[in-house]
Amino acid sequence: MTNLIIEDKQNLSYDPEKWQQGYQSQPNEYEYFIEDIEGKIPEQLQGTLFRNGPGLLEVQGTPLQHPFDGDGMVCAISFLPNGKVHFRNRFVRTEGYVQEQKAGKMIYRGVFGTQKPGGWINNIFDLKVKNIANTNVIYWGKKLLALWEAAEPYRLDPKTLETVGIDYLDGVLNPGGSISAHPCFDPSCELDNGQPCLVNYSIKPGLSSKITIYEFAPDGKLLRCHSHVVAGFSFIHDFAITPNYCIFLQNSVNFNPLPFLFGLKGAGECVNFQQNQPSKLIIIPRTPNDEKIKILETNAGFVFHHVNAFEDVNNIYLDSISYESLSQVNLDTDYKEIDFNNIDPGRLYRFKIDLESETVNKEMIDSRSCEFPSINPKNLGRKYRYLFIGTTHKDQGNAPLQAILKLDLLTGKKQVHSFAPQGYVGEPMFVSKPNAASEDEGWVLVIVYDGDKHRSDLVILDGENLEKEPIATLHLKHHIPYGLHGNWTSEVFI
Ligand code: CO
Numbered sequence: 001m002t003n004l005i006i007e008d009k010q011n012l013s014y015d016p017e018k019w020q021q022g023y024q025s026q027p028n029e030y031e032y033f034i035e036d037i038e039g040k041i042p043e044q045l046q047g048t049l050f051r052n053g054p055g056l057l058e059v060q061g062t063p064l065q066h067p068f069d070g071d072g073m074v075c076a077i078s079f080l081p082n083g084k085v086h087f088r089n090r091f092v093r094t095e096g097y098v099q100e101q102k103a104g105k106m107i108y109r110g111v112f113g114t115q116k117p118g119g120w121i122n123n124i125f126d127l128k129v130k131n132i133a134n135t136n137v138i139y140w141g142k143k144l145l146a147l148w149e150a151a152e153p154y155r156l157d158p159k160t161l162e163t164v165g166i167d168y169l170d171g172v173l174n175p176g177g178s179i180s181a182h183p184c185f186d187p188s189c190e191l192d193n194g195q196p197c198l199v200n201y202s203i204k205p206g207l208s209s210k211i212t213i214y215e216f217a218p219d220g221k222l223l224r225c226h227s228h229v230v231a232g233f234s235f236i237h238d239f240a241i242t243p244n245y246c247i248f249l250q251n252s253v254n255f256n257p258l259p260f261l262f263g264l265k266g267a268g269e270c271v272n273f274q275q276n277q278p279s280k281l282i283i284i285p286r287t288p289n290d291e292k293i294k295i296l297e298t299n300a301g302f303v304f305h306h307v308n309a310f311e312d313v314n315n316i317y318l319d320s321i322s323y324e325s326l327s328q329v330n331l332d333t334d335y336k337e338i339d340f341n342n343i344d345p346g347r348l349y350r351f352k353i354d355l356e357s358e359t360v361n362k363e364m365i366d367s368r369s370c371e372f373p374s375i376n377p378k379n380l381g382r383k384y385r386y387l388f389i390g391t392t393h394k395d396q397g398n399a400p401l402q403a404i405l406k407l408d409l410l411t412g413k414k415q416v417h418s419f420a421p422q423g424y425v426g427e428p429m430f431v432s433k434p435n436a437a438s439e440d441e442g443w444v445l446v447i448v449y450d451g452d453k454h455r456s457d458l459v460i461l462d463g464e465n466l467e468k469e470p471i472a473t474l475h476l477k478h479h480i481p482y483g484l485h486g487n488w489t490s491e492v493f494i
Pocket residue numbers: 182237238304305485
């Protein structure tokens with residue numbers, strides 16, 4: 001048995017113990033100019049990369065059951081016109097974070113299973129949800145907003161990352177309301193004469209689910225808002241848009257809230273994937289008052305993230321990362337001890353939705369394990385050719401994300417830039433060059449956790465030739481725990 005484990009370990013592209021260290025909390029807040037740089041920072045790269053993710057993996061000594069329960073910590077990496085790069089990170093001072101820091105103990109249960117110490121008696125009927133603001137961070141309408149899909153956004157100062165407070169989007173949300181952490185940025189909205197707009201949604205789950213779609217102008221003002229009720233409980237983490245439609249994939253899950261109510265499980269643990277039941281594609285026209293919603297069934301697997309969608313004659317194409325099954329969040333297993341061999345990898349699929357015949361055709365684009373896609377933002381909702389996505393070092397099996405894959409959807413050509421064995425990647429961010437002539441002419445920014453040095457790097461890869469040496473590697477002075485999502489803005493904040 002021992003020999004088997006050693007042999008297995010030798011075959012791995014990574015060291016499990018070092019991978020686990022990327023889940024250590026980062027309680028410190030820093031601000032400094034990054035000086036330890038290999039390569040050369042492109043002169044034209046100016047702006048700010050904002051990223052969000054769990055910064056604490058325990059609360060006052062009580063470890064979290066799931067990293068998604070961790071308090072949101074936002075990083076800002078600013079590329080200045082003088083070639084200097086500045087790093088800053090701050091915790092979002094949510095009500096819960098401030099309360100727990102002050103009390104010196106865990107006050108809230110986590111949605112993904114983290115229970116307060118003291119067993120069920122201390123958790124029963126405690127439905128207080130802690131807004132952890134840890135999933136995404138966007139800059140829109142002159143506001144920097146930390147997003148978490150089950151509650152209101154928190155507004156931050158984009159220069160200092162100080163928390164301003166809960167933001168109701170100029171009265172669009174009510175106290176206790178929520179908005180998703182996965183807005184879509186329409187680069188050129190046909191309903192607004194080609195102006196950019198931000199499209200987002202909120203879900204009120206229950207026996208049926210209410211989906212509300214919001215579209216915001218560049219100044220943050222609400223342009224359009226419409227609600228639709230669909231049958232069944234919904235777990236919808238992300239969506240996609242085209243010029244005319246919003247597309248939702250209603251995963252095939254059911255929800256049994258009793259263990260949550262009785263203090264035995266977190267809400268996330270009560271969502272059960274129903275492998276043998278169809279998923280539903282919900283297609284909602286973006287024009288308000290258009291009631292022509294289509295709901296089409298397909299065997300989608302389980303989807304967290306979509307890459308992109310586009311229209312072509314009577315078809316909508318939707319590219320998504322799908323898992324054959326969703327392993328249950330489980331109280332009895334430590335997330336750091338997961339056996340990647342026992343978990344289905346995320347794979348890239350294309351759904352061809354024929355609006356006339358109301359049929360869906362699902363096809364695998366690539367079998368390689370992947371997650372956290374990025375595309376050129378100019379192609380969002382439109383036909384596109386290139387995608388950049390986190391992937392495993394090996395082209396088969398499942399493992400932590402250690403590489404970035406560039407896929408040419410036209411030719412099928414692939415390029416992989418691997419950081420194995422010591423590097424672990426997060427979501428890549430494609431930033432187009434000013435006046436770029438081709439879709440892939442730009443930079444791919446990615447935060448890489450270095451398990452050997454227990455610190456993180458910001459790596460700049462060449463979008464046109466991903467495989468070549470990084471254009472620059474900026475070594476931070478510390479690590480950033482594995483993060484979730486973020487965004488780039490060409491405005492420089494410092
Ligand atoms: Co997400």
